[in-house]
Amino acid sequence: MATLKEVAKHAGVSITTVSRVMNDSSKVNPETLQRVRRAMQELGYQPNRVAQRLRTTSGQSKLLGLIIPDIQNQFYSSIVRGIEDVAYDKNYAVILCNSDEDPGKEKFYLDVLQSESVDGIILPPIHQHGKVVKELIKSGMPVVCVDRKLSRERVDTVVINNEKGGYMAVEHLLSLGHRRIAILTSSPQFSSFEERQRGYEQALRDHGLEIDEKLIREGDPRSSEHARQLANELLELERAPSAIFATNNLMTLGLLEAVNENGLQIPDDISVIGFDDMPWARAVTPPLTVIRQPGYEMGRRAAELMFQRIADPRREQVQIMMEPGIVLRESTSRWVK
Amino acid sequence: MATLKEVAKHAGVSITTVSRVMNDSSKVNPETLQRVRRAMQELGYQPNRVAQRLRTTSGQSKLLGLIIPDIQNQFYSSIVRGIEDVAYDKNYAVILCNSDEDPGKEKFYLDVLQSESVDGIILPPIHQHGKVVKELIKSGMPVVCVDRKLSRERVDTVVINNEKGGYMAVEHLLSLGHRRIAILTSSPQFSSFEERQRGYEQALRDHGLEIDEKLIREGDPRSSEHARQLANELLELERAPSAIFATNNLMTLGLLEAVNENGLQIPDDISVIGFDDMPWARAVTPPLTVIRQPGYEMGRRAAELMFQRIADPRREQVQIMMEPGIVLRESTSRWVK
DNA sequence: CGAATTAATGAAAACGTTTTCAAAATGTCA
DNA sequence: TGACATTTTGAAAACGTTTTCATTAATTCG
Missing domain, CATH: 3.40.50.2300 (Response regulator)
Structure with missing residues (x-):
């Protein structure tokens, strides 16, 4: 790759001038500008980003x-x-x-x-x-x-607004008549999951329902497999939930598998609401109700x-x-x- | 961030020595080594990758x-x-x-x-x-x-082996009795799609069927939307295919939507085989038959x-x-x- | 016309490394 | 003991830029 030096030589100017052409061409004579521009063209000059980054203090590293x-x-x-x-x-x-x-x-x-x-x-x-x-x-x-x-x-x-997202999901389920609503969530160390869960709890409380710890499961947010296990546990509860809210897309996937495994029909046997409107959410059968985030x-x-x-x-x-x-x-x- | 220079000063040696400690510590006295290591520790030294990259010719830029x-x-x-x-x-x-x-x-x-x-x-x-x-x-x-x-x-x-992948897909459909098999593929400028299509054609020929250009549709491989349109065209053909092979995951998604839109049932009304075994492929209903690539x-x-x-x-x-x-x-x- | 601006240019330092080369200190061997 | 090899160290150049500072040429102004 051509360097400033080579361009300078080719144009018969100093590297300083070439550098100026790159950055602030106002300060250079129109004729030399021409000449340098041409030299850059001919050599196919591309500034070396590494050198630029080393030299400039900050905010220019690209x-x-x-x-x-x-x-x-x-x-x-x-x-x-x-x-x-x-x-x-x-x-x-x-x-x-x-x-x-x-x-x-x-x-x-x-x-x-x-x-x-x-x-x-x-x-x-x-x-x-x-x-x-x-x-x-x-x-x-x-x-x-x-x-x-x-x-x-x-x-x-x-x-x-994650809390609102959680709230909306649960409120929707409540409006459909569900009363035992489970949530697949994750550790409160993640602000997003903590807030979604808070929304879930708030919605229940606002409708005079109390929180049942059995219906709250925290999983690894990266693992649909883990979510599948947790969902299976939920489905096998003696008082199983009639609806489950999965708080991210991977967990939704695990939930879907668990439901399939147990031979249950969505939404007749159980309602499912997911988080994240993924491309596949409307290709699955039945198409999925979800909380969408952009x-x-x-x-x-x-x-x-x-x-x-x-x-x-x-x-x-x-x-x-x-x-x-x-x-x-x-x-x-x-x-x- | 601490530099070589600072570490050198702190350890009372030259920067050359510090650099040696970083790269080829064999050539430095065990005692100085100790001292330099400690200095690096104390200052929390991290080598500057930009400077390294500028200096070294190639193969070390990390x-x-x-x-x-x-x-x-x-x-x-x-x-x-x-x-x-x-x-x-x-x-x-x-x-x-x-x-x-x-x-x-x-x-x-x-x-x-x-x-x-x-x-x-x-x-x-x-x-x-x-x-x-x-x-x-x-x-x-x-x-x-x-x-x-x-x-x-x-x-x-x-x-x-994309050709084999295409072949396998079609052979499977043929073995199930399908005779009008369509393919959603993409431009032959992409080696992968060209080969998959070649496998499709080869399988048909090997079974004494001839290629019907009407059943071959090339779409934008990035767009499930485009695939959906093409799939709709296929489904509306007077002699519609009984099976469709979609050659990547986005096209599969579009195909699924088109089938849904037309109120058709998979696999009773039409068989579908996709390319790429995505996480959602087994969560959809019915679970998808696909050619898997790792x-x-x-x-x-x-x-x-x-x-x-x-x-x-x-x-x-x-x-x-x-x-x-x-x-x-x-x-x-x-x-x- | 001479002094003072302004415009246009270049030399050299700097960024933080690696590497070459030389120097100093130490060890080895006949 | 003296010549030579080895070990350990550092000074300085280089990578390709940007930027500061100085220099020269051209222009303006009283």
Whole structure:
């Protein structure tokens, strides 16, 4: 690859001038500008991003870091895609990291990304109280949280109203006459699941029902297999639920399998409501009622926030809370027993 | 972040010595080694990858480039995850790029990745005859093709036997008595689709059936929506097919929707076989018969090939062809009319 | 017309590493 | 003991940029 030096030689100017042409061409004579531009053309010059990044202090590295639990979770693929599209428009590239919800890996990648001098890091924090990320922010690295919050920390954040999402799901089931409603959720260390569960409980309480701990199951959010087991336990309860709310797309999948295994019919024997409107949700039979969250759009907003912060490191932090929607399909129906 | 210089000062040695401790500690006195190690500990030293990459010629940048059509296609998420897992073990990070099957974007990202001095690039080429990628290989950049081949080029490649996959799908349908079998495929510019279609045609010919062009529909492989339209056209044919073979997971989804829309029952009214065994394939009703390809494993193998090539740039290129499998479920059944 | 701006350019330092080369200290051997 | 090999260390160059500072040429102004 051609370097500044070669271009300079080819155009008969100093590298300083060539550099100026790249950055602030206002300060260079139109004629030399011409000449340099041509030389760049002829040599097919591409600036070396590594050298650029080494030289410039910050905010010009053209690289973003992104740490997600698992790219195989389609919800995160959507977020990633949203981020990547915005980054592409800004001529940025994205380093993708999978943490597997493992704080060790999260820390590892955080270090890598810092040592890569990325301009900023976007992530759903594994622990809403985790101090590694908080320290990172203190150190001045631009950080945007997406999907999950970081508690008690001033940081740009894009989430949906998870509590409302949980509330909507349960309220819908209640309105159909269900009274024993189970939830497949996950550890409260994740702000999203904690909030969805809170919505679930609030809806029950608001309708004068009490919380039955037996109907609340916490699973590994990455594993539909684990969800399947938990769902099986629920279905085998002596007083089994008439409806189950699964709080993310993988758990929904596990739930669906468990229902199939037990030979139950949706929605006649049991109603099912999921979280995340995945492409397959309307291809399954019966099509699934779900709480929808706009993953792609969340990714876009997060990236936009990031670029705003890079442009102005001291601007006030903002919290964007997007609205969940409920998509009524056929996996939920009236309960009369 | 602490630098070599600071560590050197703190340990009372030169930066050369510290650098040696990092790389080839054999050549440094055990006592100084101790001292330097401690200094690194105390300052929490992390080498600056950017500086490392700028300095070292090649093969040490600890960065891999990855260009895929779209991370939202779950098949590619699996590949990406396989690659990332291997990279993680080697202390490598991955830059992820989405090309949208757009040669312009592919070219753009290829340039970016070169200018980032990545150690190698893994991708399914958009055009099996495309010259951009071929030139890249000529230039000495380590390249591994995954999922799709680059025709007439000596390059490390990991694919499945797509022709066999197509053949298996159709043979299965034939064995069930189907005679009018349609295929939802895509442009032959993609080696994978061209081969799957070839397998489809071969199977028909081997059973003395002739190819009916009306039953072959080429769609945009990224769009289940487009596949849905094409599937609708097929279903509305005066002599409609009794079975449809969809050659990737997104097209399968579109096909499923079209069947639903037309009020047809799978497999009684029509048999459906898909490509790619996605997590939802066994959660849908009825569970889907599919040709399975091991995406995650393909990603791993591709990454392994890449690291072998980085270690030894002149080793002979290898082509890995993995075996597709058929997963019999309930979306295909005997046809007797 | 001479002084003072302004415009256009380049030399050199810096970013944080690795690597080459040389120097100093130590050990070995006849 | 002296020549030579080995071990241990550091100074300085290099990677490809950006940026500071200085220099020269051209322009403006009183």
